[in-house]
Amino acid sequence: MADIAPALKTPTDLARNDVKSVADALNSALADCYALYFKTKNFHWHVSGPHFRDYHLLMDDQATQILAVTDDIAERVRKTGNVTLRSIGDVSRRQTIKDNDKEFVPPAEMLAELREDNLKLVESFRVVKDAADDAKDNATSGIVDEWTDQAEERAWFLFEASRKG
Template sequence: MAAKNTTKDVADKLSVLLADSYILTLKTQAYHWNVKGEHFAALHKMFEEQYNELAPAIDEVAERIRALGQITPASFDEFSKLSSVKSTGGQPKWTEMVENLLKDHKTAAASARTVIEAAEAVDDSVSADLATERVAFHDKTIWMLGALVS
């Protein structure tokens, strides 16, 4: 018999979403700073809009974890261990940047969907709504990034 979901399960899934979002924000900001090439202006602006959307969401996710009575992960070490989004260095071409972010937004959207599932199992509509907002952002960003490389 499967164990019953708890608010700790929701907080654990939120912690993964937090880590994915934090690493994704850092990567997006780095790409904003370092993009070059024929699409510089459009990508520079798009990446800035994306990390500006991610930053307040990180705070909301972190505070929701605390509202559920759990400790929020708050170090690069913890984020690296929890996140499926991996940090990258170097100077990739703009097409690689877009492809990397496309993959990472899909990962973050999947993390948010696991939060929704866990939250609904314990009637936690606040966490489910928060994660649904994140899915909407990531899905829109996936569409926009995908249009650049299709």
């Protein structure tokens, strides 16, 4: 028989059922962050062509930013007395951003896919925002605004980098 971990005793004045829905939304967004991080690094490693240096550096900067957000998300989940992702399998089960396992992806398609995935991440963050507001979780509601802004900025940079002319 497996051991059952005792309930977390993290102090919070938020209702347990409310923060559970916030934690679920945060964990879903966290899974999408990891999926987007790995895809961005994949494209960073495999980009080619006349704009190689610019795209390579852009994707590396964006991957670094995405990875930094993951710790903030996971720590927010823990601060509310919940558990967060534990494995690649857990990420896989929760992610909504699709992997790209193609051997070759043209650079223009890389930029377009990453742009759309960042906008999908914005949607995930809006779900978090709504859940946090419903739970009166002001801290999560406030910090998710910054994550949303960062994802929107990444999408904008990818859009501008892909423009012709």
